[in-house]
Amino acid sequence: MSLKSYIIARILLTIPMIMLLLTFVFLIIRVLPGDPASLHFEKNVDPETLLAFKKQLGLDKPLPIQYFDYLIGLARGDFGKSMQDYSPVSQQIFSAFPATLELAMTATVIMVVLGVFLGAVAGRYYNTMRDHSIRIFGITSYAIPVFFLGEVLIMVFGIYLRWFPAGGRMFPGLTPLGLLIGGKHYATGLYVLDSLLEWNLQKLSYAIRYLTLPAIALGLALCGIFIRLTRSNMLETLQLDFVAAARARGLKERTVVYSYALRNAFLPILTMMGLQFAALLAGAVLTETTFSWPGLGRYLVDRISFRDYTAIQGVVVFFGLIVTAVSLVVDILYAYLDPRIRL
Amino acid sequence: MNVTEQEESYGRIFVQFLPQIGALRKRGLAGWAILSGGVIVGLLGIMTLIAPWISPYSPIAINVGPLLSPPSAQYPLGTNHLGQDMLSRVYYGGAIMFQVSILSVIVCLLVGVPIGLFASYKGGFTDKVASLVMDSIYAFPGLVLAIAIAAMLGPGVVNMALSIAVVYVPSYYRIIRSQVLTIKELPYVDAARMMGAKTKTTLFSYVLPNVIPSIVSVATINFADAILTAAGLTFVGLGLSVSTPDWGWDLTYGRRLLTSGAWWVITFPGIMVVLLALGFTLLGEGLSELFNPRLER
Numbered sequence: 223m224s225l226k227s228y229i230i231a232r233i234l235l236t237i238p239m240i241m242l243l244l245t246f247v248f249l250i251i252r253v254l255p256g257d258p259a260s261l262h263f264e265k266n267v268d269p270e271t272l273l274a275f276k277k278q279l280g281l282d283k284p285l286p287i288q289y290f291d292y293l294i295g296l297a298r299g300d301f302g303k304s305m306q307d308y309s310p311v312s313q314q315i316f317s318a319f320p321a322t323l324e325l326a327m328t329a330t331v332i333m334v335v336l337g338v339f340l341g342a343v344a345g346r347y348y349n350t351m352r353d354h355s356i357r358i359f360g361i362t363s364y365a366i367p368v369f370f371l372g373e374v375l376i377m378v379f380g381i382y383l384r385w386f387p388a389g390g391r392m393f394p395g396l397t398p399l400g401l402l403i404g405g406k407h408y409a410t411g412l413y414v415l416d417s418l419l420e421w422n423l424q425k426l427s428y429a430i431r432y433l434t435l436p437a438i439a440l441g442l443a444l445c446g447i448f449i450r451l452t453r454s455n456m457l458e459t460l461q462l463d464f465v466a467a468a469r470a471r472g473l474k475e476r477t478v479v480y481s482y483a484l485r486n487a488f489l490p491i492l493t494m495m496g497l498q499f500a501a502l503l504a505g506a507v508l509t510e511t512t513f514s515w516p517g518l519g520r521y522l523v524d525r526i527s528f529r530d531y532t533a534i535q536g537v538v539v540f541f542g543l544i545v546t547a548v549s550l551v552v553d554i555l556y557a558y559l560d561p562r563i564r565l
Numbered sequence: 566m567n568v569t570e571q572e573e574s575y576g577r578i579f580v581q582f583l584p585q586i587g588a589l590r591k592r593g594l595a596g597w598a599i600l601s602g603g604v605i606v607g608l609l610g611i612m613t614l615i616a617p618w619i620s621p622y623s624p625i626a627i628n629v630g631p632l633l634s635p636p637s638a639q640y641p642l643g644t645n646h647l648g649q650d651m652l653s654r655v656y657y658g659g660a661i662m663f664q665v666s667i668l669s670v671i672v673c674l675l676v677g678v679p680i681g682l683f684a685s686y687k688g689g690f691t692d693k694v695a696s697l698v699m700d701s702i703y704a705f706p707g708l709v710l711a712i713a714i715a716a717m718l719g720p721g722v723v724n725m726a727l728s729i730a731v732v733y734v735p736s737y738y739r740i741i742r743s744q745v746l747t748i749k750e751l752p753y754v755d756a757a758r759m760m761g762a763k764t765k766t767t768l769f770s771y772v773l774p775n776v777i778p779s780i781v782s783v784a785t786i787n788f789a790d791a792i793l794t795a796a797g798l799t800f801v802g803l804g805l806s807v808s809t810p811d812w813g814w815d816l817t818y819g820r821r822l823l824t825s826g827a828w829w830v831i832t833f834p835g836i837m838v839v840l841l842a843l844g845f846t847l848l849g850e851g852l853s854e855l856f857n858p859r860l861e862r
Contacts (some may be wrong), residue, residue, distance in 0.1 A: 238697060239697070239700070239701050239704070242697065242698060242701040243701055243705065246701065246702070247713065250713050250714055250717055251713065251717060254714070254717045254718065255717075255718070256717055256718070256719065258717070261717070261719075354594075361843065361846055361847060361850065362839070362843060364789075364842075364846055365789060365793075365839050365842035365843035365846050366839050366842075367793050367796045367797065367800075367816070367835070367838055367839070367842075369796075369797070369800050369816065369820075370796075370816055370831065370835040370838065370839065373816070373819070373820055373823060373831050373835070374831075374832075374835070376820075376823055377823055377828050377831075381823060381824060381826070388823070388824070500704060500705060500706040500707070501706070501707070503706040503709065504706040504707055504708035504709055504797075505708075507706075507708060507709060507712070507797075507801065508708070508797055508800060508801070511800065511801060512820065522709070522712065522801075523801045523802065526712070526716055526801055526802050526803065527802050529716075531716070531717075534712075534713060534716055535713070537709075538709055538710070538712070538713045541705075541706050541709045542705055542706075542709075545704055545705065545706060546704065549704060
């Protein structure tokens with residue numbers, strides 16, 4: 223199969239997955255016992271108000287028509303209206319998304335760099351004390367709820383040592399404005415990047431300081447799987463002939479391990495990054511709540527407390543869609559890098 | 566094959582497995598992981614069971630001590646903002662975790678195992694549809710899906726367990742499918758089929774016993790996932806009511822007390838959650854290494 227036809231086949235396969243996902247979320251919110259509109263009011267509502275409320279949100283129509291409306295709306299980028307204030311959910315999602323993206327990207331860097339480094343060290347010193355402690359660290363990181371880790375970081379570095387802020391995303395009033403073109407500012411919503419574009423180093427240092435603890439919490443909580451993956455990959459690769467050949471040529475052990483053998487682990491690591499993306503977003507929901515980080519996860523949790531089911535539905539669908547998109551990109555990238563996958 | 570014979574074949578597997586427990590210490594790291602995981606889970610289980618007899622105070626009575634008192638001789642783990650004794654809450658709080666995780670693992674087993682066996686044994690269209698559905702759920706951010714379901718079902722142990730189970734059924738399905746695809750081609754399964762065994766008999770008497778080791782290790786790791794997800798659901802406000810002692814609840818409300826320096830409210834329940842999840846993870850890792858020594862070294 224050529225790369226082109228692989229990509230087309232892969233995109234076609236994504237369509238039924240997205241349809242299933244959308245249907246699944248619809249079933250959860252609209253069909254599971256408990257009507258979202260009545261649940262919203264916790265039963266303290268007179269029938270007329272409830273009916274008017276349902277009308278406003280299109281929840282009074284028969285289910286199949288609601289389903290159809292929902293799909294058409296999503297196709298146009300309309301995620302429905304919030305039960306709280308009838309504002310479009312999509313607007314809220316798009317304004318909260320950059321915060322989540324910034325946190326997720328930074329956490330990814332921490333999780334991959336730390337995980338791969340520790341995994342490579344464990345593989346190199348197989349079955350030594352160093353290997354064992356790294357493995358125990360990996361398993362423990364898996365067992366720690368990310369919000370507990372976050373609370374401990376807040377306690378130690380935010381409240382006791384006061385090195386970093388204990389929560390929030392930016393010092394009030396210092397929101398970076400982004401790139402100035404022709405008297406107008408263009409911001410990406412990623413504060414670190416925007417501060418750089420604005421070239422305001424004070425804002426940059428604040429943006430980084432606010433980002434540090436949440437990103438470390440999320441990255442640490444998810445690095446275990448990369449430790450294990452790199453380690454087992456390393457152990458396999460170190461047995462191969464080309465490693466023996468490199469050693470025979472008299473290369474330093476450090477060079478053999480970190481620049482020859484480690485390179486072989488690149489593809490599995492890439493695949494794992496794709497697979498871990500869903501876990502990353504789930505972790506972000508908890509991390510954002512812990513650190514009052516104003517992203518999508520925080521928005522979702524806020525909406526839960528308002529019993530705003532249309533907003534919950536919108537955020538859940540949006541999470542599903544980005545995960546699907548990321549796994550599509552990773553698969554295509556993988557097929558490009560490793561032609562065997564297309565066979 | 567009738568029921569007694571079937572039970573016997575499961576009995577045989579168990580008997581074959583028994584001597585291995587004694588020989589665990591010779592099994593290197595896998596044995597060490599199983600033993601330490603087992604001890605942690607066992608101790609926490611016992612602690613939860615005997616909580617009513619060892620707790621100095623009621624876990625839900627308020628104002629048993631001063632508000633937010635740090636650990637002291639009288640309140641060894643301190644008190645929270647309601648004046649509740651943290652030590653008693655730590656003793657009692659595991660019950661919810663055990664209930665939710667056991668229930669969700671049972672639901673996963675009851676749903677995931679039959680679907681996995683049947684669909685992958687049948688192959689063809691059934692297998693394709695089941696795989697597509699399972700893969701779609703598997704690809705979803707687990708906690709977010711559980712949040713959506715729990716938000717609709719409302720609070721409660723059973724509802725929490727159900728929302729968690731939906732998320733983890735695909736893990737069972739995938740591991741079973743990968744094994745059944747190989748096993749169903751083996752000569753002895755063909756032989757059973759040719760001798761006229763019904764699909765149900767073939768699946769549950771001949772195929773299932775060979776899949777059990779994998780199911781056991783998935784289920785054990787699933788306990789850890791269920792515990793972490795349950796704590797996560799509580800943390801986003803979908804947990805049980807205030808009147809239930811719950812480590813997850815303490816972690817949730819303790820966050821607001823951090824600024825007043827009350828580190829003890831989150832620290833001890835947090836350590837308990839980590840220990841319990843760690844115990845199950847060690848147990849599961851050890852078991853899967855024991856059953857599939859080739860996968861890990």
